Amino acid sequence: MYDVIIIGAGVTGCAVARYLSRYQGKMLVLERAEDVCCGTSKANSAIIHAGFDAAHGSLMAEMNVRGNRMVPQLARDLDFPFQMNGSLVVCMSEEDMPRLRALYENGVKNGVEHLEIVDSKRLHELEPNVSKNAVAALWAPTGGIVCPFNMTIALAENAYANGVEFRFNTKVTGFTRGSGCWTIHTDGGDFQTRYVVNAAGVYADVLHNMVSEERKLHITPRRGDYCLLDKQTGGFVSHTVFQLPGKLGKGVLVSPTVHGNIIVGPTAIDIEDRDGTNTTAAGLDDLIAKAGISVDNLPIRQTITSFAGLRAHEDHHEFVIGEVGDAPGFIDCAGIESPGLTSAPAIGETVAELLREKMGLAEKENFIATRKGLLDPKTLSREEYQALIRENPAYGQIICRCEQVTEGEIIDAIRRPLGARSLDGVKRRTRAGMGRCQAGFCSPRVMEILARELGVSQAEITKCGGASRLIVGVNKDSIGEVREG
Amino acid sequence: MKYEIAIIGGGPAGLAAAIAAYDAGCRSILILERDNQLGGILNQCIHNGFGLHTFGEELTGPEYAARFAKQVLDRGIEYKLNTMVLSISEDKKITAVNRTDGLIEIEATAVILAMGCRERSRGALNIPGFRPAGIYSAGTAQRLVNIEGFLPGRRVVILGSGDIGLIMARRMTLEGAKVLVVAELMPYSGGLKRNIVQCLNDFDIPLKLSHTVVDIQGRERVTGVTIAEVGPDRKPIPGTEIHYDCDTLLLSCGLLPENELSRGMGVTISPVTNGPVVDESLQTNIPGVFAAGNVLHVHDLVDFVSEEAAAAGRAAARYLEQGSQSGAGEINVTFEGGPRYTVPASIDPKRVSDDLVIRFRVGGVMKNRRVRLYLDDEVVVSRKRPVMAPGEMEELKLTKEALAAHPDLKRIHIAVEEA
Numbered sequence: 001m002y003d004v005i006i007i008g009a010g011v012t013g014c015a016v017a018r019y020l021s022r023y024q025g026k027m028l029v030l031e032r033a034e035d036v037c038c039g040t041s042k043a044n045s046a047i048i049h050a051g052f053d054a055a056h057g058s059l060m061a062e063m064n065v066r067g068n069r070m071v072p073q074l075a076r077d078l079d080f081p082f083q084m085n086g087s088l089v090v091c092m093s094e095e096d097m098p099r100l101r102a103l104y105e106n107g108v109k110n111g112v113e114h115l116e117i118v119d120s121k122r123l124h125e126l127e128p129n130v131s132k133n134a135v136a137a138l139w140a141p142t143g144g145i146v147c148p149f150n151m152t153i154a155l156a157e158n159a160y161a162n163g164v165e166f167r168f169n170t171k172v173t174g175f176t177r178g179s180g181c182w183t184i185h186t187d188g189g190d191f192q193t194r195y196v197v198n199a200a201g202v203y204a205d206v207l208h209n210m211v212s213e214e215r216k217l218h219i220t221p222r223r224g225d226y227c228l229l230d231k232q233t234g235g236f237v238s239h240t241v242f243q244l245p246g247k248l249g250k251g252v253l254v255s256p257t258v259h260g261n262i263i264v265g266p267t268a269i270d271i272e273d274r275d276g277t278n279t280t281a282a283g284l285d286d287l288i289a290k291a292g293i294s295v296d297n298l299p300i301r302q303t304i305t306s307f308a309g310l311r312a313h314e315d316h317h318e319f320v321i322g323e324v325g326d327a328p329g330f331i332d333c334a335g336i337e338s339p340g341l342t343s344a345p346a347i348g349e350t351v352a353e354l355l356r357e358k359m360g361l362a363e364k365e366n367f368i369a370t371r372k373g374l375l376d377p378k379t380l381s382r383e384e385y386q387a388l389i390r391e392n393p394a395y396g397q398i399i400c401r402c403e404q405v406t407e408g409e410i411i412d413a414i415r416r417p418l419g420a421r422s423l424d425g426v427k428r429r430t431r432a433g434m435g436r437c438q439a440g441f442c443s444p445r446v447m448e449i450l451a452r453e454l455g456v457s458q459a460e461i462t463k464c465g466g467a468s469r470l471i472v473g474v475n476k477d478s479i480g481e482v483r484e485g
Numbered sequence: 486m487k488y489e490i491a492i493i494g495g496g497p498a499g500l501a502a503a504i505a506a507y508d509a510g511c512r513s514i515l516i517l518e519r520d521n522q523l524g525g526i527l528n529q530c531i532h533n534g535f536g537l538h539t540f541g542e543e544l545t546g547p548e549y550a551a552r553f554a555k556q557v558l559d560r561g562i563e564y565k566l567n568t569m570v571l572s573i574s575e576d577k578k579i580t581a582v583n584r585t586d587g588l589i590e591i592e593a594t595a596v597i598l599a600m601g602c603r604e605r606s607r608g609a610l611n612i613p614g615f616r617p618a619g620i621y622s623a624g625t626a627q628r629l630v631n632i633e634g635f636l637p638g639r640r641v642v643i644l645g646s647g648d649i650g651l652i653m654a655r656r657m658t659l660e661g662a663k664v665l666v667v668a669e670l671m672p673y674s675g676g677l678k679r680n681i682v683q684c685l686n687d688f689d690i691p692l693k694l695s696h697t698v699v700d701i702q703g704r705e706r707v708t709g710v711t712i713a714e715v716g717p718d719r720k721p722i723p724g725t726e727i728h729y730d731c732d733t734l735l736l737s738c739g740l741l742p743e744n745e746l747s748r749g750m751g752v753t754i755s756p757v758t759n760g761p762v763v764d765e766s767l768q769t770n771i772p773g774v775f776a777a778g779n780v781l782h783v784h785d786l787v788d789f790v791s792e793e794a795a796a797a798g799r800a801a802a803r804y805l806e807q808g809s810q811s812g813a814g815e816i817n818v819t820f821e822g823g824p825r826y827t828v829p830a831s832i833d834p835k836r837v838s839d840d841l842v843i844r845f846r847v848g849g850v851m852k853n854r855r856v857r858l859y860l861d862d863e864v865v866v867s868r869k870r871p872v873m874a875p876g877e878m879e880e881l882k883l884t885k886e887a888l889a890a891h892p893d894l895k896r897i898h899i900a901v902e903e904a
Contacts, residue, residue, distance in 0.1 A: 278701070284613055444633060
């Protein structure tokens with residue numbers, strides 16, 4: 001019997017797990033994918049929003065602003081990349097100025113600090129590549145950018161270090177309510193727990209509706225298409241440049257990433273398929289057309305990859321956090337769309353606090369509050385790097401040329417707790433394959449390292465778990481005589 | 486460490502450059518190679534057809550590479566394998582890393598850039614659809630099949646008719662896979678004619694020109710690919726979609742010179758070739774820094790890579806003796822009627838000590854043309870070309886005699902004209 005089972009190892013589930021792990025109890029995270037950070041958490045704008053956008057008085061606004069304040073310290077504690085690069089919401093016409101001011105007012109009411117409306121001159125000093133037609137902008141210096149993969153992985157690893165169990169490749173199929181406990185049915189057997197935390201992203205409504213009659217939730221997967229540009233374009237903008245929602249729609253952002261790329265996106269296309277993370281030609285065309293509005297001469301031709309993520313858009317555009325009225329012991333974290341990444345630490349803390357109160361959880365004496373990320377030789381001095389290679393020569397072997405990722409880092413990513421099991425798992429942890437050649441050169445070598453480290457044949461190595469095998473056989477295996485000959 | 490010449494890359498270009506520099510008298514040469522053997526991409530090109538121009542016989546890629554590697558070994562030229570160059574400074578200090586030496590710094594008097602190229606990825610092509618396993622660039626699939634012995638898929642659609650894609654259509658077929666179609670965005674193939682015949686026609690693999698991939702299906706592994714015809718604007722024409730059930734999509738949609746190191750050291754890059762802008766000695770804008778092979782501009786045949794790289798090797802050796810000559814007499818090579826660029830981009834007649842090859846590609850398929858090379862207003866080369874295509878590199882020889890006959894030369898011009 002578990003005390004708490006969290007369903008979903010995205011950033012919300014992992015944040016809940018991490019904040020809950022400071023308390024005594026038997027906790028488990030169930031995840032249908034093969035790794036943490038496989039859904040919405042892996043495909044988003046990677047922005048730590050300042051908090052001016054969410055409507056004042058909403059839970060979304062509260063969580064956003066609180067999360068924004070928590071992230072800098074959390075990034076230090078858990079060693080994941082974060083930069084407070086500041087956000088600019090660019091206003092393209094005088095007639096839109098009232099809306100820019102309204103956004104400013106909303107932000108001030110939400111408690112966002114240092115907000116300022118800057119005129120065109122100041123705006124272009126701050127960000128020279130912003131469109132010459134821009135008339136003003138809302139400047140939010142507390143906006144930031146983060147590595148969403150390593151933020152999620154860091155939360156998970158820290159939770160794991162503090163005793164939270166993780167079970168992957170396990171899909172929840174139903175619930176049975178007992179007296180004071182829940183049985184969670186999965187394709188990997190049943191699990192008993194006193195409390196359930198539903199952090200199932202675009203599936204959170206499905207799980208919620210399995211246990212509640214009182215209030216049905218409805219989540220629409222809202223697809224966002226993105227383009228990621230070559231690091232050569234790094235520095236094109238240094239702030240996250242949003243378009244003021246206006247007559248041309250919600251607009252798309254152009255932002256640096258913590259790794260030095262430029263990200264452009266997202267579109268907002270409501271779909272039905274909860275796994276419909278496919279980009280479409282129409283979506284990408286729309287994105288490219290909109291991207292150039294707020295900035296001049298966007299080097300969109302330097303795109304190295306495009307991808308799509310799904311926001312879990314709840315009908316009321318509000319976070320649904322708390323115990324379900326007619327399902328005691330079932331805690332929702334539903335409708336966690338943007339600013340969900342920013343809010344995750346606040347949501348984690350809130351839910352952990354709620355459970356502590358309800359269950360009377362006691363604090364652990366030996367809680368480990370910090371976690372060390374992968375050792376990145378690029379952050380070392382020459383002497384330190386030299387010493388590292390002497391100690392472990394794998395750090396002298398570059399595997400991914402584009403991102404200059406060494407074999408040492410890849411081995412670390414695989415061997416560490418909750419380590420990588422697939423090409424994408426390695427990629428999210430180390431960036432191997434995330435560069436301009438998009439794994440063309442390094443994937444055979446990463447497959448080899450994965451097979452060696454995991455003690456399996458290369459034929460078993462997958463891109464992202466499940467049936468995503470990378471190779472299907474050996475040469476000529478379908479040609480009988482040749483094989484026998 | 487100090488070397489007179491450091492060569493970045495031990496593929497065909499790097500090897501040929503090293504040999505030529507050695508034969509021109511240089512004895513202090515270091516080749517830096519990131520892979521675990523010399524020869525570069527040739528090691529995975531196990532088909533034949535290499536070396537017809539250089540050796541007068543048809544070799545496989547590894548055989549061709551081995552001949553050059555042997556010459557490097559015979560001369561005792563130094564090289565480091567598994568060594569990745571991380572950066573090069575403008576004053577030619579190279580930072581590299583490997584397992585045994587750790588971080589190393591090499592001071593070179595001359596540098597020859599020979600890093601080769603990479604394949605355009607699915608992401609760079611912005612092909613819509615899912616992102617499952619089973620999407621490979623043709624070269625990655627070639628490595629898996631030819632080096633590792635693995636079959637990356639059984640039912641294959643290939644996008645792009647670049648030479649590697651064509652070669653892989655045949656290879657996958659020979660290894661027991663079914664290649665359903667090769668789709669090419671352009672109305673003409675990007676590969677060599679001989680590869681279309683030998684790799685597609687001989688195996689009854691259809692080539693669909695003016696077609697592209699409009700959707701990729703499959704969440705874990707590719708389950709299907711949809712292609713459609715494109716109009717003159719290269720946009721898909723609705724209603725022309727054809728679906729293929731397949732488990733693999735191979736991409737052979739162009740090669741991009743790998744010039745991140747070059748850019749980092751301040752080498753000027755041509756927006757047309759994505760390679761360095763070079764003069765007649767294949768020298769970049771940085772004196773003593775030369776470039777050759779696919780890092781300079783993507784070639785069709787390795788023989789010409791070797792030839793070009795040998796010229797760069799000789800030029801580097803000459804630079805060691807004479808230093809950089811004044812660039813006062815540089816004439817930009819101009820062109821009209823078809824070429825998109827020339828290598829070299831400029832020529833200083835006073836520095837030309839040997840016959841010079843000018844290479845270029847045209848922007849579209851052209852028939853019944855005549856290529857003329859003008860020195861001032863005089864035609865010094867005139868060649869009839871029944872067919873010219875972007876997939877086949879053109880070359881013209883400018884002799885030193887012709888240059889000597891024009892002591893006050895002002896104009897070097899290539900015109901592609903109606904025959």
